Amino acid sequence: MKFVRNSAVFRFALLVAILVVLPLLGLGPNAVRLLFVTFVWVTVSIAWNILGGFGGQVSFGFAVFYGLGAYAAALAVNSGLHTVVALLLAAGVAMLASFVIGLPTFRLRGPYFAIATIGVSEAVRVVMTNVPMTGGASGYRILETGPFRQLDHFYISLALAVLAMAASVEVRRSKFGLALLAIREDEDAASDLGVNPFRAKLLAHALAAALTGAAGGVYAQYAAFIHPQGVFAFSIGVAILLMPIIGGVGTIWGPVIGGVVYGLIHDELVASFPQLHLLIYGSLLILIVLFEPAGLVGLFGRWFRTLASARRIRAANP
Amino acid sequence: MPPILSLDRVSKNFAGLKALKEVSFELEQGGIYGLIGPNGAGKTTLLAIISGSLEPTSGAVIFEGRNLAGAKSFAAVRAGVVRTHQVPKPFRALSVLENVEVGRRFGCRERSAGDPEDAAQILDWVGIAHLAHAPSATLSVGDQKRLELARALAARPALLLCDEICSGLTEAETACILNLLRKIDKDGTTILYVEHNLRAIMSVSQHVIVMNYGQKLAEGTPQMVQNDPAVIEVYIGGTGITGGRQPRPGFIARG
Numbered sequence: 001m002k003f004v005r006n007s008a009v010f011r012f013a014l015l016v017a018i019l020v021v022l023p024l025l026g027l028g029p030n031a032v033r034l035l036f037v038t039f040v041w042v043t044v045s046i047a048w049n050i051l052g053g054f055g056g057q058v059s060f061g062f063a064v065f066y067g068l069g070a071y072a073a074a075l076a077v078n079s080g081l082h083t084v085v086a087l088l089l090a091a092g093v094a095m096l097a098s099f100v101i102g103l104p105t106f107r108l109r110g111p112y113f114a115i116a117t118i119g120v121s122e123a124v125r126v127v128m129t130n131v132p133m134t135g136g137a138s139g140y141r142i143l144e145t146g147p148f149r150q151l152d153h154f155y156i157s158l159a160l161a162v163l164a165m166a167a168s169v170e171v172r173r174s175k176f177g178l179a180l181l182a183i184r185e186d187e188d189a190a191s192d193l194g195v196n197p198f199r200a201k202l203l204a205h206a207l208a209a210a211l212t213g214a215a216g217g218v219y220a221q222y223a224a225f226i227h228p229q230g231v232f233a234f235s236i237g238v239a240i241l242l243m244p245i246i247g248g249v250g251t252i253w254g255p256v257i258g259g260v261v262y263g264l265i266h267d268e269l270v271a272s273f274p275q276l277h278l279l280i281y282g283s284l285l286i287l288i289v290l291f292e293p294a295g296l297v298g299l300f301g302r303w304f305r306t307l308a309s310a311r312r313i314r315a316a317n318p
Numbered sequence: 319m320p321p322i323l324s325l326d327r328v329s330k331n332f333a334g335l336k337a338l339k340e341v342s343f344e345l346e347q348g349g350i351y352g353l354i355g356p357n358g359a360g361k362t363t364l365l366a367i368i369s370g371s372l373e374p375t376s377g378a379v380i381f382e383g384r385n386l387a388g389a390k391s392f393a394a395v396r397a398g399v400v401r402t403h404q405v406p407k408p409f410r411a412l413s414v415l416e417n418v419e420v421g422r423r424f425g426c427r428e429r430s431a432g433d434p435e436d437a438a439q440i441l442d443w444v445g446i447a448h449l450a451h452a453p454s455a456t457l458s459v460g461d462q463k464r465l466e467l468a469r470a471l472a473a474r475p476a477l478l479l480c481d482e483i484c485s486g487l488t489e490a491e492t493a494c495i496l497n498l499l500r501k502i503d504k505d506g507t508t509i510l511y512v513e514h515n516l517r518a519i520m521s522v523s524q525h526v527i528v529m530n531y532g533q534k535l536a537e538g539t540p541q542m543v544q545n546d547p548a549v550i551e552v553y554i555g556g557t558g559i560t561g562g563r564q565p566r567p568g569f570i571a572r573g
Contacts, residue, residue, distance in 0.1 A: 175423050175424075178416065178419060178420055178423060179420075179424065181409065181411070181412060181416075182409050182412070182420045184411075185408075185409035185410055185411055185412060186407045186408075186409060186410075188371065188391075188407070189403070189407035189408075189409065190409075190420065191371075191390065191391045191392045191395075192369065192371065192391050192392075192395065192400070192401055192403070192407075193392075193395060193400070193420050193421040193424055193425060193469060193470070193472075193473055194392050194395035194396055194400075194421070194424030194425040194473055195392055195420065195424045196390070196392045197392075250411075
């Protein structure tokens with residue numbers, strides 16, 4: 001068992017190492033940008049999965065954390081703070097927001113919680129559209145003092161994605177993770193065995209919000225210009241929930257795969273089908289929920305098992 | 319020795335319906351207490367109040383000197399009151415072992431010398447060790463009931479509340495569960511046992527509390543309760559079914 005886990009860690013380390021050297025092998029700026037965006041999406045996808053996949057709390061409102069993180073980081077950078085400090089602030093602000101949102105909404109269950117998060121998300125977007133300090137609807141610009149160094153952004157986003165992955169694995173293995181799974185399966189039964197569901201949900205929400213906020217901050221520093229219709233858009237909230245569901249909700253690798261798929265094809269889809277891309281996502285979502293609720297991870301697992309058993313049969317009957 | 323649990327005039331209203339009307343009784347440390355009554359008597363409501371799933375409209379639930387009325391169920395568990403469910407509620411995506419692990423890791427009472435070391439041992443004890451790694455959703459009803467019991471025991475209760483743990487089970491399975499309850503009792507855990515199956519409850523309890531229409535009707539040893547005219551009236555309908563004849567004493571134990 002220990003060997004298996006260690007070899008999993010080894011393979012993960014190898015993957016990260018490849019990603020670290022990849023841009024040094026002559027990858028063009030557009031490819032690096034695509035990878036950067038993918039890491040940002042992978043991070044928020046993993047974050048959503050901690051609350052939604054492990055804890056079973058389906059939130060449409062993660063754009064709030066993404067957007068607040070983006071604005072917090074932008075304001076911090078413009079007041080001369082270091083990038084890392086700005087990201088910590090972004091995570092902190094998002095975490096605070098998660099408590100403000102979670103304290104009332106976690107008293108609701110299932111679809112009612114999901115609906116409440118939609119309302120909160122839209123409300124925050126409207127408020128941010130009318131806040132004069134950050135330029136309201138016209139958006140907010142980061143005034144860059146030094147030259148633009150794409151690789152710095154690339155490595156920061158990669159580091160954040162690795163951090164999110166580590167957090168996800170650690171949560172899944174911990175007592176806290178067991179509480180989340182129990183709550184997802186049956187909140188009352190969990191409480192009847194000593195789990196405090198409200199507290200566990202708040203903590204998972206806070207952790208997910210912090211990671212999402214930091215991801216928003218990473219994006220804002222790269223884009224250097226953000227506006228409420230962009231980072232607080234409802235479609236961002238939907239995308240954040242779509243990725244782990246496409247990949248395999250409640251699993252470790254599902255949200256990563258979902259984030260990669262979304263990150264790599266999103267721009268292409270928007271460019272090719274500017275009106276239709278949401279329809280494509282919607283159809284994909286319906287297909288997955290109907291035919292493969294375990295997402296791509298479940299699909300791959302099934303193919304793999306079929307192949308393995310076919311090979312066994314062939315080996316047994318030469 | 320003070321009672322382990324004492325209910326003081328516990329009432330519960332659901333909108334206009336008075337489900338419980340000033341129910342009071344005490345449970346001494348140790349022993350199996352049966353709680354019986356016809357459908358709608360308020361047994362499950364009472365159990366839900368003691369376990370913290372419901373808040374009483376008025377009255378006190380004193381457990382080991384602390385009033386638990388209005389405490390959330392996880393707080394009651396940590397104080398030492400753990401319940402099982404009539405309809406088993408396994409964490410379906412989790413394995414049987416992980417289900418028990420939830421009770422073991424979140425029921426926080428101090429471990430005592432005789433307590434089982436780990437979840438696998440508890441499964442072995444209730445007789446489903448061979449299912450440890452099966453997804454709990456695949457269990458039969460009988461095994462799900464055992465899992466309910468194993469999970470609750472893993473939380474180390476001082477007072478175990480069993481809600482119709484034998485309903486839907488075969489004779490053999492029922493006998494097996496009753497034996498487990500006797501063993502749990504012998505290990506010093508107090509049990510409050512709600513059951514429809516009168517024969518089961520009379521055979522296992524030392525003390526029986528009878529409820530009807532949200533009130534306590536009678537309590538005493540199984541023998542005393544079976545011979546209580548008021549109880550016979552409720553269960554047989556004194557003058558109705560028996561045509562005015564007095565039912566023979568001890569009607570329940572003989573089934």
